[in-house]
Amino acid sequence: MRYTGTRVAVSTSGRTEEAQVFTTVLDEQIQVYLIRADRYFDRDYLYATPEGDYADNAERFAFFARAALELLGGMDFPDVLHAHDWQAALAIALLKTQPERYPSLASIRTVFTLHNLGYQGLFSPDQWHLLNLDPALFSPEGLEFYGKINFLKGGLVFAEALTTVSPTYAQEIRTSEYGFGLEGIFQQRSANLVGIMNGVDYKVWNPATDPFIAQQYTAEDPSRKRPCKAALQAAFGLAQDSDIPLLGAVSRLTSQKGFDLLEAALDELLHRDVQFVLLGTGDAQHQDYFKTAAARYPGKVGVRIAYEEALAHKIEAGADMFLMPSRYEPSGLTQLYSLKYGTIPVVRATGGLKDTIEEFDPATGKGNGFCFEPFEASAFLAAVNRALAVFQNKNQWKTLMTNAMTADYSWSRSASEYLNLYRRLLKE
Template identity: 45%
Template sequence: MKLLFVASEAVPLVKTGGLADVAGSLPKALRDRGAEVRVMIPKYASIPQSVIERMETVATFTVGVGWRTQYCGLKKAEVEGIIYYFIDNEFYFKRGDGIYGYGDDAERFVFFSLAVLESLIYMDYRPELLHCHDWQTGLIPFLLKTRYQHDPACRDIATVYTIHNMKYQGVFGIELLMDLLGAGGELFGSDGLEFYGAGSCMKGALLYADKLTTVSPTYAREIQTDSYGERLDGLLRYRSADLSGIVNGIDTESFDPMADPALEFPYRNSLTRKRKNKLALQRELGLPESAETPLIGVVSRLVDQKGFYLVEAVLESLAEEDMQLVVLGSGDPHYEYVFRNATERWPDKVKVWLGFNDALARRIYAGSDMYLMPSSFEPCGLSQLIALRYRSVPIVRETGGLKDTVLAYNENTGEGNGFSFAHYNADDMLYTVRRALDCYRDEHVWETIVANGGKSDCSWDQSARAYMSVYAGLLSKRKESITWPVIS
């Protein structure tokens, strides 16, 4: 089984979100299950210099972007046992600050999509299946079926497309996309890229990819509804037989509290050693040191989607509880102000670190007793999985992957690895936090909940098995559909 992952980011090379974790970690899990997997991403300036120095050139060629002809270099290097290919064009990808958010993002990722397909002619590897991720690669399944279907290098290649977040669809003006693709209106009908007067890159993949996946079973159901489908729910219902939800995993070697260099006190299941990390975190952030005081951690983008509207609404009530709250993140200036102000008002209760610090994030997972994640929607979520791995008990809203991975504690049966609430409501969230605090004060109950969380399988193993099943079923059908010529 020869697979080529195509994504706009991948750990450990470049990361802005959970997409990078999937594109970088899942291939290793698939390799361990017998697949041959390679990955293709843009060659960004932010890729570590040690990797850039090891890259070898596979080919150089040109790519037509509208009326323009652009240089493209195809490079490769092995990273952590996986061969990566890099699409090289400094005009598009040698940018200083970040990898998204530029005025020419449409042109940059149209070029990337075209370059991926053109590179198949020159590659020293013949994939049977392209696995594309998010809007930045959404045009690839579309172009494969509409422009490259007769190209010998592209013919008979199957495609799988993974939706990581329906809110980000790569929607641009029709005239702009026509210009970049060098196409006329034939590509923009109801069975093309047209999307309410504009053009959607994601819609192209939803129409033309052979199989669709998203990052949790619950999110797969949610996006087929008006509330979560972002105006593509009808198309997703139409393709429901080809859509499956597979929960993400995490790299359990990287996220291992027993071997994490960011932690002062390695541990596995020992609450005593975990609480030593809490004391160290309190000391580091200037909070009163107390092993008994429950500490709630948050590592997140500070945006509405992550539920900070709810947190802000009950912050005064939370501050009245016997607890501490530590927040690491950045985002909406309003929420940054809210937490800065809270730190000033309750310096012994609330601490915020604006920005991102990977080592501190790991110390928050290790030092927190509970991890708060009250998202309005959450396709999968990785933070609750990391929290479980570090024996921090998640408090979540029942949506998307949070519902699939966090089971509310049941006092009658002793089952459950966290706490959850169904309605996006600040009072429900506050009630759930208080319930968790009550359970924390009963050492026997708390040990049971933490132990349940320790049994959660946060690895990629089950997810890789599910993806292998999708690939195998698709490739089997593709081979059956090929009509071989009769030689007399």
């Protein structure tokens, strides 16, 4: 990475703030520009501390949006402005409502991707002056949302094309159950909304090359997964027995991820001859519950309240099944990692989980996991029971592992869909 020598200046709160522009090249062909402004971004966390959001987030990301537009305005090649989530959404609102400020970007097309509607960038109206937008836009048709400023709406209202991270989630957010109060916008803009699955970087998540796991393995010889299971059992102090089904989870510990459901089902689940390991951080009540569960079930339950990249890889490789009982899941990536590692997902059929996990049918040998739909402990346990039944049949389980490990969810597939979207926009 190198400093380009370029600075961009943005006036905010009666003063001028400058950002330095850095650049680097990825994969020897993709040039990336980065905006450095230590006043706003040289912090221990991205958006919030454990105590809560940074108080100046509205100013931070209003600055970021305007700095990005100033940078783009000095380039001669932009065709598409593609912004992601509330942190970048304001750039599209500024571009579309103030074209006179950015004349060199008059022909640029705009795409906005939302990854999780639970995060909208809500701020009190007294911070409107930081946005440099016409006060008339603080309205239900603009960025107002139940008396607050909603940064996310800057992208949802003004972008020419909207995407989200799975086809099913694109349908779900049009309903009151999943729309977080914005379902009306998605209904109005349904013709401009498309769901495109996230992809997996198989250079990072691949059991054939993974440097973190006890034994590398492939779909051609999944039996080489066994040492990974033994190593994981040892790491968590569990009984080392390859015949005991080992269930894993790597996640934020939140209600969105279904941990209230997992808590409701855990005691009954552990009455079976199974083991369970968990890696993650999140809400204090969930952290406390699972730490207590590990103490109550020594030798059966292992819990690490943290996020450790190496241990996440070890769980993906060492577990037999991977639990994702999400209340909602826009896309999900860990179920895709699990498929590649032959660690069979047990998921709630919502969002991207519904798009990527197909119930295994022992009669036909088709499918790559196990699904349930009602957000109920009984439905979750029934799905686990189906997985455990197939686990006892080694031939069926091998077929299931092969189905999972040979599925292709690489970024190349997702990237081609984005390219097609860009090309359609540029032809309009």
